[in-house]
Amino acid sequence: QVQLVESGGGLVQAGGSLRLSCAASGSIFRIAVMGWYRQAPGKQREMVATIDTGSRTKYADSVKGRFTISRDNAKNTVFLRMNSLKPEDTAVYYCNAAAYPLQYWGQGTQVTVSS
DSSP: OEEEEEEOOEEEETTOOEEEEEEEEESGGGOOEEEEEEEOTTSOOEEEEEEETTOOEEEOTTTTTTEEEEEEGGGTEEEEEEOSOOGGGOEEEEEEEEETTEEEEOOOEEEEEEO
16 A cells, blocks of 8 residues: 655646645555646646656646656655646646556645636
């Protein structure tokens, strides 16, 4: 089992920045990839950014150049730095850990960007 605890969401004006954190505990040695996903009201959950054990990263086209995913292996924590936030970034952001064939999710943290 893997437990994920997110923090760092909130309300910010357009153009502002936030940093999300996700602390993993439990069977973390099984985790191959960690990432951030988001779900806006009435929309499907979508991948925002992922990072694997070799620190290789992937980003959704909509956030490239604005968001940065990183990890602190010593603290078993993944971060998502979000700059130049837009109202369309408003969503619940979920941390994900892929420990194939299982997937684990955090409880979600709300990010609201006002125009």
